[in-house]
Amino acid sequence: MAITTVPGTRRKPGRPAAPRPTGPPRTSLGRKVRDNLTGHAFLIGAVICFAFFSWYPMIRGVVMSFQRTRRGVTTWVGWDNYERIIADPSFWTAWKNTFYFTVLALVLGYAVPFFVAILLNEFRHAKGYLRILVYLPVMLPPASALFLFKFYAYDPGDAGLFNSILKALHLPTSQWMQSPEMTMPAMVIASTWMNMGGAVLIYLAALQNIPGELYEAAELDGAGIWRRIRHVTIPQTRLILALLAMLQIVATMQFFIEPLILANGTGAEDSATSVAYLIYQHGFFQNDLNGAAALGVIMLVVLAGFSAAYVRLSAKQD
């Protein structure tokens, strides 16, 4: 590496050799244009992909929801698609199911990983093994994991995995996916088993950032384990807890593959139909892409409402 001053470099004689931390200082206009062009040349591939497959579809979705295509002719129909979608009785069933699933998944899939993480964080042994175990189901293709649940775990006969366990414990067996009451809990159990690993690992990382002195001080003040969790662990991980709650609500409200595979779409007495499944039904089976787009926009508005409420709440707390 030559340390001589090369013509064209931007270091002025007499200036300290250390380059400035931010970008090239003074450059000619032509140089600036050229640098910009180079920068954009590096960006262009990704930008094109975003434009075609994210940004444009976003706009297209909203536009489509106000149009109707019949025999290749597209016309503006105002709110017709929305009215048709809302008039469909399965619309309200699907929302009811979706909220029910989301709440159940929040109770089970949100609290359980937090306490699992607290427990794992205390252990000095078998740490790696337990972490691998918890995350292993996350790596399975969801279709594979759900067929396991469908055929083996939720077999309504006595030979099913869950029913055998219930029977061994002398508890009443269940019809699982064939009973409208059990459909949702069964889907939430499968979904939590498949997905909780990610949340556990994120909580574990957050727990490791809590300064040990806080626990020490709390203990000196006579706080027991539960009070230490309430007054140290939870406040210290509040931000990550709130963020994951938000992400989980958005993710679970889009649940789709669980009803498709476990319940053949709708389940017993429509007990499994989700909004996402309804979008799929309208778009790809009822030949109603415009109605499906309208349903998508409704879903976006509802989820945006959740996000706004979340931002409001978290801003208030700080």
Next chain:
Amino acid sequence: MAQDSGTRTLVSHAQLRRGRGRVIYWALLTVVVVGFTLVFLGPLYWMVTGALKSGQEIAQTPPSLFPKDPQLRNYADAWNNLDLAKLLFNTFYYAAGALLFQLVLDTAAAYALSKLRPAFGNLILGLMLATLMIPAMVLIVPQYVTVIDLPILHLNLLDSPFAIWLPAVANAFNIFLLKRFFDSIPEELMAAALMDGATPLRTLWSIILPMSRPILGVVSIFAVTAVWKDFLWPKLVMPSPETRTVSVGIYAFSGGTPMNVVIAASVIAAIPTVVVFLAFQRNIMSGLTTGSLKG
């Protein structure tokens, strides 16, 4: 024995090493290790061995813990009847292409956004990150409509691998991970390279990329597993039996195939991701936490 170098957690180490604390600690640890093994490994064991059982044995009560007469017939049937070799190859091909496109285009974009910083760079980054807020299900219909008739070019990408590869590039999360890593590379290195007359491409190739191996590993694993696990998108854009992915193929056959054969196929479909996970679990776990926590 226990390392005391770790920081203090909920319960102090000293308490866990003495008398009652020690007994409770070991009892709890045993319960958790056994319980977790049953909960998370148990179903997988059931799956692998269940597919080794005959149709009668799987239906018997109470179920047998070990297959009485283990036979590979279900696995062989799954392999042949579902043409799993073809399905696995398709999935591998889509995953490898998605990985390649993401590594080239997303790395270049993140490099531009982090180091070259062209005009409107922050606006573009903002627009990319905004896509993280849009739920995937909301976009599925307009994305499908776009893919069957690409605007301006009027191409139909159905059954073409590009229908999976190109949308995979529009991954704001991976760009964000890469950009954040590049941000941590000192500006002095860039300036030094510039002074030596290196072009931006050369700087990326010879300086930035060799330093970024950990994050490139994380992004690669995410890219591959995302394609392998995806279901609805490949189901929609790869409709013909010759181009299906393995998950979609198993689903398509699940109606008219004996359930033990479906399970055997599911086991085979899961093997590649499980192997990737066991081989790279350190990278995956560190990537998960850096991506979510400090972001």
